[in-house]
Amino acid sequence: MEQWKDHVLITDKRMRTFQWFSLLSGRQRIILLITTFIALSVAALGFLGHDESQQGDALGFSTDMPISRIAPGLGVTGKALARELMLPIDVSKSRPLKELKVSDKELSHAVDHLLSHKDSPGKYYLFVALVLVGAVYLNMLGRPDASGVKQRKSWYPRSPYIVVLLVSVLFAGFYLGKSPNPMEGVVKVFKSMVGLYPDSMVKAAALLFFIALAVVGNKVVCGWACPFGAFQELIYSIPVLRRAKKHKLPFALTNTIRAALFLSALLILFGIVGGRTGLVLYHFINPFDLFDLDLGTTSIRATVVAASVGSFFTYRPFCQIICPFGLVSWVCERFSITRVQIDKDRCVQCGACIKACPSDAAKGRVYGASIPADCFSCARCLNVCPEDAITYGPVRVHPANRAQKPARSSQKEGK
Numbered sequence: 001m002e003q004w005k006d007h008v009l010i011t012d013k014r015m016r017t018f019q020w021f022s023l024l025s026g027r028q029r030i031i032l033l034i035t036t037f038i039a040l041s042v043a044a045l046g047f048l049g050h051d052e053s054q055q056g057d058a059l060g061f062s063t064d065m066p067i068s069r070i071a072p073g074l075g076v077t078g079k080a081l082a083r084e085l086m087l088p089i090d091v092s093k094s095r096p097l098k099e100l101k102v103s104d105k106e107l108s109h110a111v112d113h114l115l116s117h118k119d120s121p122g123k124y125y126l127f128v129a130l131v132l133v134g135a136v137y138l139n140m141l142g143r144p145d146a147s148g149v150k151q152r153k154s155w156y157p158r159s160p161y162i163v164v165l166l167v168s169v170l171f172a173g174f175y176l177g178k179s180p181n182p183m184e185g186v187v188k189v190f191k192s193m194v195g196l197y198p199d200s201m202v203k204a205a206a207l208l209f210f211i212a213l214a215v216v217g218n219k220v221v222c223g224w225a226c227p228f229g230a231f232q233e234l235i236y237s238i239p240v241l242r243r244a245k246k247h248k249l250p251f252a253l254t255n256t257i258r259a260a261l262f263l264s265a266l267l268i269l270f271g272i273v274g275g276r277t278g279l280v281l282y283h284f285i286n287p288f289d290l291f292d293l294d295l296g297t298t299s300i301r302a303t304v305v306a307a308s309v310g311s312f313f314t315y316r317p318f319c320q321i322i323c324p325f326g327l328v329s330w331v332c333e334r335f336s337i338t339r340v341q342i343d344k345d346r347c348v349q350c351g352a353c354i355k356a357c358p359s360d361a362a363k364g365r366v367y368g369a370s371i372p373a374d375c376f377s378c379a380r381c382l383n384v385c386p387e388d389a390i391t392y393g394p395v396r397v398h399p400a401n402r403a404q405k406p407a408r409s410s411q412k413e414g415k
């Protein structure tokens with residue numbers, strides 16, 4: 001009997017997903033068509049510009065060469081190559097590596113690792129395309145015009161989101177490799193400040209690019225485009241261990257750990273702690289190495305396994321606890337142009353969206369928390385409200401939101 005019920009439910013969900021397109025109005029279909037065309041065109045530009053010729057061996061580096069000849073070919077500074085070869089960063093850059101006791105194997109490994117961090121420029125285009133699709137879908141297409149109010153309150157089509165997540169993992173991740181990615185966008189800016197990259201303005205521009213994408217829609221770049229974010233989101237979306245998933249990570253704790261880690265990483269990188277300038281803490285826990293199929297160190301393997309297994313139980317553990325861009329984009333949420341909004345005139349604080357939200361984000365928005373948790377624009381809360389009080393759209397201030405109701409809010413928060 002139970003199996004039969006499950007079957008009916010799954011069939012019904014599938015039917016509803018297919019219904020999504022049929023319930024779009026003419027205006028929405030035109031928007032979908034134009035968005036798809038622009039997104040595919042932008043992504044195609046990226047693929048056309050993709051260069052796969054970066055192979056360490058093909059560059060002809062050898063240990064007869066000094067650091068000063070090899071580093072420019074890798075797009076890094078002599079200090080960065082010295083650090084990669086486990087030499088002091090102030091080692092002579094003009095002596096052949098052989099004289100510095102560097103073996104061919106060590107050089108080859110260092111070159112491969114540095115090349116893996118070299119940006120694939122085409123990927124920036126793909127990020128733009130994915131964010132465009134996410135932002136348009138959330139703002140204009142997720143709620144088909146021809147769906148009835150009753151339908152809207154019980155259903156929000158998730159298949160388009162899953163498709164975008166798969167594109168992110170497969171193409172922005174495994175096909176185009178680990179770099180660039182939002183996490184590195186943050187780390188490389190600080191690395192360039194200690195002389196590990198020659199082009200600090202370029203690195204700053206890359207970070208600004210990711211910040212701009214995060215501002216277009218509330219963290220849409222994390223929610224819809226980042227390959228490792230998408231990887232965790234897909235695992236979390238597998239319908240198993242539903243009870244375990246009801247337990248959310250407390251935002252105060254995760255954000256404190258994330259911020260403390262970021263501060264520690266900076267203190268170590270600048271040599272204020274440890275006295276060794278140029279040591280990058282995030283290198284040891286960079287899960288984006290997964291997309292190069294090169295989980296070189298035990299700590300990276302442990303990070304990827306912990307984040308993957310953890311995602312079966314809780315929402316995006318790496319994003320919430322570790323990622324430095326998660327922290328930066330959380331700050332940027334204050335400036336998002338479009339985001340989840342709750343009409344306080346309609347909201348009866350029934351808790352339906354809080355239950356649907358995989359993190360503390362909806363709770364913060366319902367109760368008007370001064371420091372709300374990250375919202376990854378996952379859309380789970382958007383149609384669960386019995387009062388139809390939740391929308392995703394351009395930021396506006398409801399009259400009732402301006403005049404907060406502190407007494408009621410704090411009462412409920414304390415429950």
Ligand code: SF4
Pocket residue numbers: 182183221222223226227228229230316318319320323324325326327
């Ligand atoms: S917070 Fe998550 S989604 Fe955002 S950049 Fe970091 S890993 Fe990617």
Ligand code: SF4
Pocket residue numbers: 340356357358359361362374375376377378379380381382
């Ligand atoms: S369910 Fe939570 S994380 Fe997802 S869009 Fe709603 S508030 Fe944001």
